[in-house]
Amino acid sequence: MAIEATFTATEGEFPLAAVFGDFPGTQIELDRVVPTDGAIIPYFWIEDADIATIDMSNVAHPGIHDIRVIDTVHGNAFIRIDWDFEYESILTAILETEVELISAIGTQANWTFDIRAEEQEAISQFHTYCKEHEIPVELTQLHALSPLRSGHEYDLTDAQREILTLAYTRGYYDSPRQLPQQALADELGITRQAVAARLKRGTRRLIASTLIALDE
Known part of the structure; x- marks a missing residue:
């Protein structure tokens, strides 16, 4: 190993x-x-x-x-x-x-x-x-070393994996933030509220599958 x-x-x-x-x-x-x-x-x-x-x-x-x-x-x-x-x-x-x-x-x-x-x-x-x-x-x-995992192994839905990946590559998580939620919504053709919900749920699932799982 x-x-x-x-x-x-x-x-x-x-x-x-x-x-x-x-x-x-x-x-x-x-x-x-x-x-x-x-x-x-x-x-x-x-x-x-x-x-x-x-x-x-x-x-x-x-x-x-x-x-x-x-x-x-x-x-x-x-x-x-x-x-x-x-x-x-x-x-x-x-x-x-x-x-x-x-x-x-x-x-x-x-x-x-x-x-x-x-x-x-x-x-x-x-x-x-x-x-x-x-x-x-x-x-x-x-x-x-841990093997790389796909979004499915983190229990993410396709929509959640898509928004998290897009947000990361477009600079949404940068400091200062490079892209607002509305810009993500426009690119995906969905509402800003839908972007916020997917980001929140996807982040929650990532934390549960990584940090919480490791602590356990």
Whole structure:
């Protein structure tokens, strides 16, 4: 059974903490990790960063060989980091165990890593690896993957599934709301009152079939 787990690590224990010295209010998100001979090359996005200040002159850490900007998109910098494979970190733990990195997002306060494995034993091996190599991480969430379900499995009627799907794709649930109920009614050729009723009943059935069922 596939398992997903979330771990957190304080920024002071992760080599990229050095980057926050220049960008204390930003967020860094891992894009992907490319293993090569003797090195780990992770690609990251840095939000709202001054790219002129992103280079090795401002980043001093034994786990980083080089850092450079690859591209910028809407004020966010896409950077490449040549990582020292010999330096033990959470990235090393991921590559040395049978887990897959789903996402990694860091702020000045902490880093959050989501990983996936085919068996829970692999998650345990990853956690053990971190402990044995003094990589401080904390397991905050662990759960088995659930199969995707159709609307029928949630006990929704065709009309309820249609309105909920349409409302979601059209931005009805966005904040701020992108579409009023009347616009949904016009698109489906029904009254606004019918839209409101279907949304209410469909949402109620979804809650009963998911949150309430899980609690039970």
